[in-house]
Amino acid sequence: MALNSPTRIYDPLFATPEIAAVFSGRGQVEQMLRFEWALAVALEEACVIPVGVSKAIEAVTVDTLDLDEIALGAVNAGNLAIPFISSLKSYVLEHSPSLVEYIHWGATSQDVLDTAKVLQARETIRLLQIDLDGISDELVVLVQKHALTLLPGRTWLQHGPPVTWGLKLAGWLDALQRHRVRLKEASARCIVLQFGGAVGTLAALGELGPPVTRRLAHALDLPEPSMPWHTHRDRFAELATTLGLLAGTLGKIGRDFSLLMQTEIAEVLEPAGENRGTSSTMPHKRNPVYSSILLATAVRVPGLVSTMLSAMVQEHERGLGGWQAEWETLDELFRLTAGSLRAARHVVSDCAVNEDLMRQHLAAIGGVALSEAVSFALARKIGRSPAHRLLAQVTRAALDHRLTLREALLKSTEVCNQLSVEEIDLALDPGRYLGSTSTFIANVIAAEERG
Template sequence: MSVLIFDSFLTTTEIIDVFDDAAVIEAMLQFEQALAQAQAAEGIIPQAAADQISAHCNVRNYDIAAIVVASRRAGSMAIPLVKELTKAVAQADKDAATHVHWGSTSQDVIDTAAVLLTRRALELIDSTLLGLIRRLLDLAGQHLNTPVLARTLMQPAQVTSLGFKFTGWAAPLVRARTQLRTVAHRALQLQLGGAVGTLAVMGNKGPAVVKRVAAELGLAEPQSNWHTQRDEWVRLGLEVAVLAGSLGKIAKDLSLMAQGEIAELAEPSGQGRGGSSAMPHKRNPVSCMIALAAAGRTPQRAAALLANMPQEHERGLGNWQAELAEWPGLFISAYGALHALREAMDGLQIDSARMLVNIEALQGLVFAEAASIHLAGVIGRPEAHRLMEELTSQAVSSRQQLSAVVVAAVKTDARLSGKIDLPTLEALFDPVVATACAANLAGAQLSSLQASLA
């Protein structure tokens, strides 16, 4: 697969190599070799023919670029590859050449190759995802009691725990890892059905051949071919898409918290990372950029997989091919986002002092709900809510801390004076105290997430 420059800078060489043109052809040849050996073991073709076919299933012996070009006219990459494999075998043994690709069809070899490559891609995703999850859980444990502003509709809302935010980021990733493993167990299966999926050419030995080929390639044995029944395969792709969306959520939050005016978190810097061609002071969140780019493109890829599921009869016309074209990009993009955020979290810079400054700059307004609930114990919720609206307006107009305004009002209000414990009321305006509920919830969730990883 040739990856355009604007794709390649948003991902890594490792994942590009998984779906490289040579890797695709090599995987197709793996299928042809396994098929020949399985058929020989079942007495369908001579063992000598299987050995000749196997001997010529070396990707280095083929002009990959020429095969790609020829496939445009043939309508399938398998056709020119099988032609070249047959030609190579014929030069050594003409009889053996007649048994190349026996009883199989183009979709068998291409789908199975895609499965083999996807398995490698998932191994990369799983190991990097595990590393990112562990890092987030470590950060969560370290910052259970670190106060930070929670924001709703892009506005300051209340004080929460930074650890609570980190566990919130980690939880969907833990679920994604579990789902990917579960779905992959079903989706990573051999494709082998022959022309119309009935294994007709191999007769009653067809199922035994399927069993042997699946075992040789380390793939699940299918109950039947899935040439146009794409549900399990597409479901795997959609789980990758959901992962990309969860990564985008993390990147969105991180990029907002890294804005210069907020400056609570920052990606690692140095070595040319996140610089600007015009402004030396810039510190661009490039990991977030990569993850958000993936999240922005993934829905279209996922939609393409779904849109192309209604495939005609026993072989799709254009829709299977469209699915194939979208598939590598989905994994390449998602892994790029995953790798980028792993880098960001490994070197994440946390400014807890700035978090407190941002809380204090709001004059205690983010504690208004807690104070209102406390006052409601004496004067009822509607009256407490009305009073706190007045007091918050007074604090804003006078540029005072809300705590001072509330304490003064309590002292002068006959309904409240002597009935409210002032130290308890004042403690409600302490950012560390305000994190207690979030910290407790995060601690419980953290233990659960760690247990699920184990």
């Protein structure tokens, strides 16, 4: 079954090597072993079990256990914890037979599985934060470099007034700043210990439940929750929705970038490299491979988030079906989001920007996209509504007769009675119609500097 391998066939494309390892079979069992060791430490410190159990567990490694046997055992057991504990006990029985009965003392399967998932999530969030910091640093440099690099603004995929490439990048950065905050806040709420025993009362430990819990949390360096949360799944659901929001923003970046990379636009290009973006039959192709990852992830993630939300409705003290539905779903959310974020870093850090084409496209279809600028210049003379109607007529004339907007304006007596040639030219200067762009960019950069 190759459960020792951290890599599935599409992991190199949609995940990262680090995250694939965290959520591999090995990665999960490593964290389950860590839970059992920490539990033994806590129980020993509370004088519930004899000293030596934690050392016996510490001697066990993932390579000691048969992961395929554990996976197959789950078919009958309904979860991985039962065959895992059986395998762990078999090893300890062979080497320290007098200690085997104290393994997993007072805990239940969900305690080990949930806490292992929490530990996997904690490590993944740490890696996500590294990539979020990295892409943010790269965006700051590009935003400042391209603060005044003009290109058409586009609404409903049609040209609008000009924006700058730096402003578009600042929009991405602004959103990623919010995601960094969300991820930090979600981590603080959701990365907590799970330990409740059979029905969430720790009855098997008598009055020692709370002190053992504190020691267990300390051993794992996890916050101690107010109480066990076996069937209260808002923590995992919050992690899922937080990842979903991040994946959505990354998808928006992929959408923008791939549209600007179309052959007839080609204002930006993804990084070049040997065999990157090639076609099996068309030698000229330079496909937006990284953008496709961002977009595919944004398509897949909402369904996974929906599964996590649906799985919140669980029965009494142990879920039947909902809990089980979470296991691979949350893993996949972390895998996909991490892979998308890494792909976005590649897009941002090494993209090629064609400033000349951006500028040329401002003049497309006669530069009529600057009609708003002229309309507001006229509005100061004749009022907003009359100016809008007049510019609509002039713009249509320009398009019908294949004139530039400037030529059509100079042919209009009504316009020329109100605006001089100099005023018309000023209104048609795209660099003068950027509004508060500089302020918005400065706000985003300042927020990044504040951290």
